Amino acid sequence: MGTSLPWIVLKFGGTSVSSEPNWRHICEIVRQRRSTGARILIVHSALSGVTDRLEKLLEAALRGEHLQLLAALRQRHAELATSLGIAPQAERALEPWFNELAQLIDSIALIREVTEKSRARVMAMGELLATEIGACYLRSQGLEVAWLDARSVLRAEQREAASIKASYLSATCDFAPNAEAGAAVAAVGDVVITQGFIASDDTGDTVLLGRGGSDTSGAYFAALLAAQQLEIWTDVPGMFSANPRSMPTARQLLELTYDEAQEIATAGAKVLHPRCLLPVRQYGIPLFVYATQVPQLRGTRITAVPGSDAAQVKAICVKKGITLVSLESPGMWHQVGFLADVFQIFKKHGLSVDLVSTSETNVTVSLDPQANALDSAVLAQLQADLKPLCRADLIGPCASVSVVGRNIRSILHQLGGALELFAEQRIHLVSQAANDLNLTFVVDENQGDRLVEGLHELLIRPVRDDAVIGPTWERLFGSGRQVSETNVEPWWQLRRSALLELMQARDCAYVYDVATVLQRCTNLRSMKSLSRVSYAMKANSSPELLRVIHSSGLKIECVSIGEIDRAFEAIPALQAEEVLFTPNFAPREEYAAALARGVHVTLDNLHPLEHWPELFKGRSVFVRIDPGSGRGHHQHVRTGGIHSKFGVAQEDAARFAAAAQSAGATVVGLHAHAGSGVHDLDNWTRTARLLLALRETFPQVRVIDVGGGIGVPDRQGGSAFDMAGLDAALLALDFSTAGVELWMEPGRYVVAEAGVLLAKVTQTKTKGAAGYVGVATGMNSLIRPALYGAHHDIVNLSRLGETDDGIFDVVGPICETGDVLGHDRALPTTTVEGDILLIATTGAYGASMASHYNLRSPAEELLLR
Numbered sequence: 001m002g003t004s005l006p007w008i009v010l011k012f013g014g015t016s017v018s019s020e021p022n023w024r025h026i027c028e029i030v031r032q033r034r035s036t037g038a039r040i041l042i043v044h045s046a047l048s049g050v051t052d053r054l055e056k057l058l059e060a061a062l063r064g065e066h067l068q069l070l071a072a073l074r075q076r077h078a079e080l081a082t083s084l085g086i087a088p089q090a091e092r093a094l095e096p097w098f099n100e101l102a103q104l105i106d107s108i109a110l111i112r113e114v115t116e117k118s119r120a121r122v123m124a125m126g127e128l129l130a131t132e133i134g135a136c137y138l139r140s141q142g143l144e145v146a147w148l149d150a151r152s153v154l155r156a157e158q159r160e161a162a163s164i165k166a167s168y169l170s171a172t173c174d175f176a177p178n179a180e181a182g183a184a185v186a187a188v189g190d191v192v193i194t195q196g197f198i199a200s201d202d203t204g205d206t207v208l209l210g211r212g213g214s215d216t217s218g219a220y221f222a223a224l225l226a227a228q229q230l231e232i233w234t235d236v237p238g239m240f241s242a243n244p245r246s247m248p249t250a251r252q253l254l255e256l257t258y259d260e261a262q263e264i265a266t267a268g269a270k271v272l273h274p275r276c277l278l279p280v281r282q283y284g285i286p287l288f289v290y291a292t293q294v295p296q297l298r299g300t301r302i303t304a305v306p307g308s309d310a311a312q313v314k315a316i317c318v319k320k321g322i323t324l325v326s327l328e329s330p331g332m333w334h335q336v337g338f339l340a341d342v343f344q345i346f347k348k349h350g351l352s353v354d355l356v357s358t359s360e361t362n363v364t365v366s367l368d369p370q371a372n373a374l375d376s377a378v379l380a381q382l383q384a385d386l387k388p389l390c391r392a393d394l395i396g397p398c399a400s401v402s403v404v405g406r407n408i409r410s411i412l413h414q415l416g417g418a419l420e421l422f423a424e425q426r427i428h429l430v431s432q433a434a435n436d437l438n439l440t441f442v443v444d445e446n447q448g449d450r451l452v453e454g455l456h457e458l459l460i461r462p463v464r465d466d467a468v469i470g471p472t473w474e475r476l477f478g479s480g481r482q483v484s485e486t487n488v489e490p491w492w493q494l495r496r497s498a499l500l501e502l503m504q505a506r507d508c509a510y511v512y513d514v515a516t517v518l519q520r521c522t523n524l525r526s527m528k529s530l531s532r533v534s535y536a537m538k539a540n541s542s543p544e545l546l547r548v549i550h551s552s553g554l555k556i557e558c559v560s561i562g563e564i565d566r567a568f569e570a571i572p573a574l575q576a577e578e579v580l581f582t583p584n585f586a587p588r589e590e591y592a593a594a595l596a597r598g599v600h601v602t603l604d605n606l607h608p609l610e611h612w613p614e615l616f617k618g619r620s621v622f623v624r625i626d627p628g629s630g631r632g633h634h635q636h637v638r639t640g641g642i643h644s645k646f647g648v649a650q651e652d653a654a655r656f657a658a659a660a661q662s663a664g665a666t667v668v669g670l671h672a673h674a675g676s677g678v679h680d681l682d683n684w685t686r687t688a689r690l691l692l693a694l695r696e697t698f699p700q701v702r703v704i705d706v707g708g709g710i711g712v713p714d715r716q717g718g719s720a721f722d723m724a725g726l727d728a729a730l731l732a733l734d735f736s737t738a739g740v741e742l743w744m745e746p747g748r749y750v751v752a753e754a755g756v757l758l759a760k761v762t763q764t765k766t767k768g769a770a771g772y773v774g775v776a777t778g779m780n781s782l783i784r785p786a787l788y789g790a791h792h793d794i795v796n797l798s799r800l801g802e803t804d805d806g807i808f809d810v811v812g813p814i815c816e817t818g819d820v821l822g823h824d825r826a827l828p829t830t831t832v833e834g835d836i837l838l839i840a841t842t843g844a845y846g847a848s849m850a851s852h853y854n855l856r857s858p859a860e861e862l863l864l865r
């Protein structure tokens with residue numbers, strides 16, 4: 001036994017040790033590490049779910065109803081042992097522990113009381129049992145493994161102020177490298193298996209290390225043994241730039257420093273418990289995070305050395321269930337001891353404060369549910385106690401969204417675009433950590449995920465061969481999202497060869513799939529709440545598509561005389577009654593021409609009625625009302641509020657009614673459109689309610705048009721709009737009883753997903769760490785990325801199925817730096833001149849917003865039937 005051989009500590013979590021395939025991997029991992037000559041200490045958790053079951057067992061014992069649960073626990077362990085082919089040995093090894101557990105539970109049932117001491121002993125059984133199985137299995141595979149009781153090595157520290165509960169259930173241990181502890185482990189063998197989560201105190205009693213305790217055990221052992229490295233094996237291959245389970249575009253983080261990992265773990269990432277970083281950091285032990293089920297994948301390495309010196313955002317983390325306490329008092333400014341008095345009260349209630357922001361009359365603090373038992377009684381009592389000092393308001397539930405990375409201060413300018421996201425909602429609190437590693441925003445809880453997505457999209461910007469930011473979860477594992485209408489295979493995958501054939505004779509083209517358009521029209525036509533659906537043709541005014549859309553029962557909404565002319569030219573059967581004209585700041589002649597054609601006309605200003613009343617005499621008109629606030633995917637497309645040029649302010653409604661009357665016009669329709677690319681259903685129900693209420697001012701109204709704006713997922717796997725939900729919500733408003741028709745006028749929803757922009761690769765290049773793929777058309781065909789920062793998925797259609805192993809900016813040939821169709825896109829490194837790239841979801845506001853800028857013709861439009 002070479003005593004100078006280094007130790008590697010491997011810690012496996014609950015899911016890692018609960019299945020046969022994972023155990024096969026663990027065995028391989030141990031063998032491989034062992035082959036480097038290192039000694040191995042395996043620290044592992046209880047089987048998944050067992051800790052919870054032990055909690056339940058304790059509760060059941062208090063009622064004397066524990067026998068069934070005890071039997072179920074035996075069963076759970078026996079099943080794993082059977083699947084590992086070690087049933088007889090495991091049964092022998094587990095028997096003494098089950099006997100001890102049964103005795104403990106019996107005595108609890110007898111006295112009907114659980115002391116902290118007996119709770120710790122019972123809870124420790126999960127790890128004791130599981131490691132027995134682990135040892136038996138590894139031995140059955142020919143490894144010489146010694147089993148060690150962690151309590152004989154890990155000793156809890158005496159903490160003066162700690163309660164009995166804390167001493168037993170969330171103990172901390174001394175972890176200074178220690179020859180005695182090292183010798184105790186080494187004495188049992190070169191490959192040792194032991195438990196996470198448990199230790200013992202001075203009197204020999206069992207104590208627990210609290211939440212995340214197994215990670216902490218691993219770190220304690222690594223420090224005590226002065227290990228060469230600590231490896232934490234879990235169910236995700238490392239730390240990610242966001243929670244990959246909810247955001248498949250989250251990227252693997254390849255290198256982090258201890259302090260960054262600590263920030264990410266504290267800011268909400270669950271993969272690593274923040275407490276485990278202290279011991280490894282203190283002794284400079286490298287920490288690796290890997291996934292047991294895919295051991296070949298590179299994970300995250302955490303050391304003291306940054307993977308790159310560049311200022312870089314590494315992760316966007318979210319924590320939910322946050323409560324804010326806003327303390328308001330005009331007298332706090334320069335008042336000595338105000339904060340001390342306030343914090344004394346938080347202390348009295350055992351509440352630990354996380355974030356703090358201060359101004360002259362307000363101090364706002366956040367309470368993290370992970371650190372505090374927050375129930376309404378505690379909070380009410382806190383409020384009452386604070387009353388003599390200040391007014392205390394509770395705000396919640398909130399989410400804290402943290403941007404974590406190195407030198408955050410120096411990337412503040414990049415946040416401009418990201419802050420756009422906050423236009424529609426309140427930020428309750430902003431806090432920037434003095435260590436320059438995080439910037440945190442606290443918003444309403446239901447906004448948390450959306451913010452994470454938006455910030456992630458804008459701020460996580462890997463470069464080629466990035467040493468820190470690795471591949472997306474999607475690329476590692478596929479998106480793994482639920483299949484919905486929009487994330488079944490997109491049509492263009494099925495029609496790939498037809499698309500490639502079309503491109504043999506062209507450099508670029510928009511191609512529209514008629515079947516997809518028809519499908520969207522059918523969805524709209526089947527909405528029971530709507531009397532009429534118009535297609536907002538500004539989204540795409542291709543004559544052939546207009547015919548397809550009209551023939552499937554949609555009417556047409558136009559915004560200019562040019563669109564009206566196009567609609568009548570394209571659709572010979574179109575009746576004037578089927579057209580709604582909704583212009584904005586159009587000249588007098590356009591109104592005159594539209595009225596002469598007999599189409600419905602919407603006014604969104606008093607000017608026409610007051611200055612050209614003769615035009616409207618004896619006419620029926622619609623009025624567009626400003627809903628007061630806008631919605632939508634970008635500031636530029638939100639059409640409500642005083643800073644938007646659209647609509648008549650609600651407070652001017654009566655003035656408008658009077659002007660209409662004196663011009664001799666009748667207001668027969670009320671219209672509103674809050675914005676474009678909206679996913680919240682209440683956008684339309686709110687608008688509908690508002691317009692219904694305005695009928696008092698406009699008694700002759702028979703139509704309410706709630707506008708367009710239905711959002712589509714901007715990437716494969718994104719959630720589809722809840723059409724059925726919208727229909728139900730609108731039906732609930734009961735328009736038919738109100739005696740009015742409900743109209744809608746979506747544009748994007750009808751055509752966006754039906755269209756793709758295809759463009760031939762012209763040139764590729766690298767510049768420093770950046771890689772570029774140039775294509776034959778750019779912002780002259782598709783301006784949305786440049787104008788709104790809009791995302792469109794991009795694939796190399798010629799190389800579909802090849803690994804997207806490179807990261808590139810996809811750019812056009814226009815003389816503007818903004819001529820970028822997609823930043824940081826994963827594409828095959830084999831991409832070459834002549835390949836066809838496909839830019840997805842470009843059927844709406846693509847061709848219709850195209851230009852001849854630089855005298856480059858925009859892509860032609862083709863239909864695929």
Ligand code: LLP
Pocket residue numbers: 536539557582637639673675676677707708709710745746747748749784844845849
């Ligand atoms: N009705 C009115 C009065 C509108 O102003 C609009 C769009 C619509 C209906 C149709 O909205 P949709 O269902 O397509 O969202 N260029 C931007 C979109 C601008 C939308 C302007 N108005 C983009 O590319 O996202």
